[in-house]
Amino acid sequence: MQTKSLLTIRDLRTYFYTDKKEVKAVDGVDFQIKRGETVALVGESGSGKSVTAMSILRLIPKPPGEIISGEINFDGEDILKLKEDEMNEIRGNKISMIFQEPMTSLNPVYTIGDQIMEPLRYHWKLDKGSARKRTVELLQMVGFARAESMLNEYPHRLSGGMRQRVMIAMAMACNPNLLIADEPSTALDVTIQAQILELMRDIRDKFNTSILLITHDLGVVAEMADRVIVMYAGKIVEEGIVEDIFENPLHPYTKGLLASIPSLEAETDILYSIKGTIPNAADLPKGCRFAPRCEYVMERCLHEEPKMREETIGHYSRCFLHKEEGVNIWQKNY
């Protein structure tokens, strides 16, 4: 599996400073995304998954936030070292993003056509006519039958599902290499969610786009992802291919998450539940951050922080409860 990596993140730390407190929202995150791969970033609210995504696009508001260290290598260059105008060349062009709530990310006073044409005019320097032509193609691609007449519609006239299609069309306008989708289907109803996920799969297969999918819905993860990264309190706690994560979860947090979802197939009376709540990122526990909620907690977990460790090939877990004969200590080969 030596496919070339598109995005490689090393030791990313994004902290926020509020009321003289240091909030370690993302605290030492490493992962990579290969070309054409869909990686799901899973975790509860406050685990740092959205901050990771915003850091990749360098959209962390400063103050209060700051990327204090790390390296985000995208297509051969460290984007944390780029100047702001160089970064503008990447946003919406090579890396684009879809957000959870499409209404708040579409401008209510511009037509759909104007908004999709904007990145085409800016990045590809297209003239009005060709930009318009491409926009119609894009709208057809995301499933609008009357694409031509959509150009003059305003966002408020569209339903949630249609707005999300427009967002996808806009995000795909410049054929990005990486699409970051932050809870793209969470605000939508199930039947509409199914339409949107289907569309995202089609696009990925057609254009070989890499997708970083951020979600807390494990059903969506199982359906879309090739690889899964589980985050907890600012750190990655488990990483592996989707089958490994669902069939053989290693970290007690991942196990707990999977056990707590009610299933459509099985009949259970009492659901498994992880006790307690995610710790406040400004006041993290010592040792393993999951220790206060962990069923398997040991003395060692309370004062020592476990490292990521490759348990089987490509399946990593940050827990002292590993197989003794496990592969070497945390060392990823890029």
Place this chain on the structure above:
Amino acid sequence: MAEKLLEVNQVKKYFTIQSGFLQRTIGFNKAVDNVSFYINRGETFGIVGESGCGKSTTGKMITRLYEPTEGQILFEGNDISHLSQKELRKFRREIQMVFQDPYASLNPRKRIGILLEEPYKIHNIYSEKERRGKVEELLEIVGLNADHYDRYPHEFSGGQRQRIGIARALTLRPKLIVADEPVSALDVSIQSQILNLMKKLQKDFHLTYIFISHDLSVVKHISDRIGVMYLGKMVEIAEKKDLYQDPLHPYTQSLLSAVPVPNPKVKKERIILQGDVPSAVNPPKGCVFHTRCPKVMAQCKQEVPTLQEYKPKHYVACHLYS
């Protein structure tokens, strides 16, 4: 034979749409249109459907936060659908509600204890001294501590706030609790805590639940019987097992097939519905689902199907079965 606690008979809720200087009525939003069902004592009745299907409006009519435009709501045989606020007070003790967003439903300026004591004050139960003890007891019942009495809502996490929401619904020991999306705003690990708590309380206090949600796996987990709503209509009602194993209505079938399964090995046959839910202001003629139905027939565009018992205890409103 189970005893019916609540009966809803052909209930409608139309919201008027007004416009212009004189605020003339120019149309109606048929949020709930001719819905009938019943709930047995001690069971959990789930209502599922997508946004705008009228499930919350139905819940609010049962708790009488809304007055139905037409139809009857019988609680233990008494018609509560058109009672005045004063006459309702007696029933408010029996029917309580849990909301989706526990933060928005707790007054941020009041201590938790004071919020929870309020129902006792209004209904004049227990002396002032007894109240604190009762509230502390209640806090422990829902898995919080007695010393949370003096805290403010912002000091709690989402899951804890929902526990407070549940405690508040329990203060007057109601018979029926209408829970409107009680776990939708919570993370999965917290969601399972709340679902387990609700199940336990149901046993301990002999509660009957109406559980409104858009999440089909959650509804399946908690309910005994389930009603599926679409655009203001109840399209199918069945016992949980029947509904999930043998969904009859094409809408229920596509809804169930659309749920992503948390198992990467399962590849589902998916019925993807085209288009969006039409507006309730101007719903399609005939069957409201016909514009998106994969099995639409000529008859569906003209005649409104009625809810009929197709199999024992399995009701469906669809021309395919008549």
